[in-house]
Amino acid sequence: MSYKTIISAKNLIENINNPNYRLFDCRCDIKDTAYGLEAYNEGHIPGAIFVDIDNDLASEKTPTSGRHPLPNIEVIANKLSKWGVSADTQAVIYDDAGGAFASRMWWIMRWLGHDNVAVLDGGIGSFISMGHKLTSDHSQIVPSHFIPSASDEMHVDVEEVENVQYQLDRVLIDARSKERYLGIKDPVDNVYGHVPGAISSPLGLNLDKNGFFRSSEELKLHFSKLLGEIKPENVISMCGSGITACHNLLAMEIAGFKGAKLYVGSWSEWITNPSRPIAKSD
Numbered sequence: 476m477s478y479k480t481i482i483s484a485k486n487l488i489e490n491i492n493n494p495n496y497r498l499f500d501c502r503c504d505i506k507d508t509a510y511g512l513e514a515y516n517e518g519h520i521p522g523a524i525f526v527d528i529d530n531d532l533a534s535e536k537t538p539t540s541g542r543h544p545l546p547n548i549e550v551i552a553n554k555l556s557k558w559g560v561s562a563d564t565q566a567v568i569y570d571d572a573g574g575a576f577a578s579r580m581w582w583i584m585r586w587l588g589h590d591n592v593a594v595l596d597g598g599i600g601s602f603i604s605m606g607h608k609l610t611s612d613h614s615q616i617v618p619s620h621f622i623p624s625a626s627d628e629m630h631v632d633v634e635e636v637e638n639v640q641y642q643l644d645r646v647l648i649d650a651r652s653k654e655r656y657l658g659i660k661d662p663v664d665n666v667y668g669h670v671p672g673a674i675s676s677p678l679g680l681n682l683d684k685n686g687f688f689r690s691s692e693e694l695k696l697h698f699s700k701l702l703g704e705i706k707p708e709n710v711i712s713m714c715g716s717g718i719t720a721c722h723n724l725l726a727m728e729i730a731g732f733k734g735a736k737l738y739v740g741s742w743s744e745w746i747t748n749p750s751r752p753i754a755k756s757d
Contacts, residue, residue: 588624
């Protein structure tokens with residue numbers, strides 16, 4: 476059986492020694508760039524490989540880009556080959572933030588044409604809660620050959636986003652916190668507010684009180700109310716820099732809403748041009 480959205484700790488544990496599985500640790504703290512690797516070295520799920528959000532899943536920021544531009548296709552494909560990923564590999568990705576960072580790698584792999592990729596529901600905590608221990612041993616991986624087939628239809632550029640506010644059949648959804656969206660305060664970006672016309676849907680709404688993804692039925696109801704008659708393929712997901720926006724894309728996929736696109740640059744790119752309009756709360 477292949478997993479294409481999320482996988483439970485129970486199902487992962489049943490396959491923990493499956494040679495076709497590759498585990499990836501995407502723990503991250505945007506305020507502490509050393510946290511992820513330090514946490515990994517302290518203890519990770521056996522067999523997991525550490526993947527750095529900034530250095531592995533993004534390319535270098537430019538004056539007009541967001542904080543996390545897409546990685547170079549050849550570079551990330553070479554890394555996936557080094558990490559032992561091939562066409563039939565089942566990739567499982569986890570973090571300790573409800574999938575907020577793991578979903579970025581989920582989206583990156585889907586963008587590169589690899590569908591057998593899933594986020595561990597409940598993250599590393601769900602693995603520990605089932606009585607299983609972490610390890611500090613570094614995984615020994617046999618390299619493989621990953622052939623990318625990137626789809627430009629999965630993401631949009633800032634010019635397309637600029638036009639969305641004038642199109643009634645398209646919509647932006649913003650995964651940032653309500654406070655950042657409303658322009659009340661922003662601990663990350665120095666310009667406050669949101670893209671005019673964008674709808675707020677903080678990623679936390681995709682999770683239950685225990686940090687697991689809500690059921691497909693609950694997520695379907697949530698996004699149906701949010702989007703109304705707008706088709707999923709006309710939805711663009713954004714956030715601060717194209718990381719947590721992937722969480723909404725994953726949640727929509729779980730709900731059966733396929734085809735929504737990522738605005739990679741997101742708010743951190745939008746604000747690089749002071750002539751672009753900004754909306755705030757009254």
